[in-house]
Amino acid sequence: MPRSTALLIGLICLSGCQVAPVQEMSDARQAIEAARFAGAEQRAPKELRAAQEEIASAQRHLQAQQYSRARDDALEAKRRATIALSNAERVPKVPP
Template sequence: MMQGMKFSLLLTLLLLGACAMQPPAQEMSDARSAIRTAQQLPGDPQKADRYLQSAEQALEEAAQAMRAEQYDRARNKALEARRNAQEAARIKQQLNK
């Protein structure tokens, strides 16, 4: 039983390590798409704009990290960018109802 748990832990660590070495292409694409969607929604509330600016800044930081091959940082920044863009979109949608 203990050997099976050790194998599972080792496999999990290897998979996590492999993810850290891969460029986060999907996360970057998702962030760009979320930013475009938020930009295209009607309305121009200041609170949404702050989130959109934060998203754009995080995406730029993700791109810098990609160029430096810091894929963990790039992935985290891309996810942050997507979250901020989604929040901007949510705010704009609420104000248009």
């Protein structure tokens, strides 16, 4: 097989062989759980909800094998969850 043909086959395989963003999804879920544990449901609900919506979108893209979009959404979910955590830690707890 000519070298150029082998190179072309390799490039096609690389472009179509994306890897599922398993680590990014896990990181985002852990960040959401950390925010929840810090009280974001009560003290930063908008930010937490935004993170949850992003991870749900990432999951849909993952199931559709749209790995690049899933990765982007997972990274955004983690970013938003980090904001939710930060905001939850800044807002004082209201006694029951």
